[in-house]
Amino acid sequence: MAILILGLILFLGVHSTRILAPGLRESAVRSMGLLPWKGLYSVISLVGFVLIIWGYGEARYTPTWVWVSPDWTRHITALLLLPAFILLAAAYVPGTHMKARLGHPMALGVKLWAFAHLLSNGTVADILLFGAFLAWAILYYAIARRRDRAEGVTYKAISAQRDLIAVVIGLVFYGAFAFVLHEWLIGVRPFG
Template sequence: MSLLIAGVVLFFAVHSISIVNEPWRHRMVEQHGKLRFKAVYSLIALAGLVLMIKGYGMARLDPTIIYTPPAWLGHLAMILLLPVFPLLVATYFPGRISRAVKNPMLIAVKLWALGHLLANGALADVILFGSFLAWAVADRISLKFRSPQSHPAIPEGSANDAIAVITGLGLYLAFVLWLHQWLIGVPPVAV
């Protein structure tokens, strides 16, 4: 469990810099350059991600159960997860979807985390998915007080919504039918 917690702390420490101290982040970029800042940021985030994955995998071998969700919550989770991939794709293919929801990536993270919390009740699940949910909520709130930043994306267009929905639903199906089992080792739908 300590690897999971260390990974969560590292990963969210760097991802929370703008939430807790955006001026410091700007100073670091000015002092060290954008490329160097992003390189260090990425290495720390990657180390945190690796520790999270390893720690979560180890914690699943001897789980501490906090709650046992009823089967119907698994079905609700599958419904909540349906828009996750279209929202993620809409982040990089801006159109009416990204304009309507404003922060498609954060909404996708919230839905993904909430869906997994509904379907899983082990301590490791609560730590991992609860951390993502709490971070996404905090980040969304902090956006009200931060200066807007532009992120690289293709130009906004009406075809982007179709790309986001079709590609996103294709990814959702791929995860449900194959990728979740292959990558995570757990089928998302009981056979």
């Protein structure tokens, strides 16, 4: 469990520098340069991500159950992941109305992903993993939206076609992950 916790601290910690220590990034970029900062950020993120995967995988061998979710919660999880994948796609497709309206659709997608998985998974490792991501996404979204308002940041919508592109990309990735990749990467068949 310690490996999972360390991974979460590294991964979510480095992804929180802009919201919890806004001057840290600017100071680091001034002292070391933009590319070295991005390299360090990427290395810490990658190490954290690998430790999360390793720690969560280890914890699954000897699960400590806090609750056992009814089977029907898997269907709610699958349903909630549809908009989560669309929101993740909307974060990367420039000019969507979703981004213009919501500001940070990735954080909302992470919220939905984490909440959905907490509904259908009840081990201590699940609560740590998905609970940490849910708490981070809630905090990140609130602070990022507040910062956008304070700085007058807006996101321009270009056309509804951009939203349609985000929806299609989100649905394609949802289908690929739900029907193939989830079992291959995590060892669990969502629809099986």
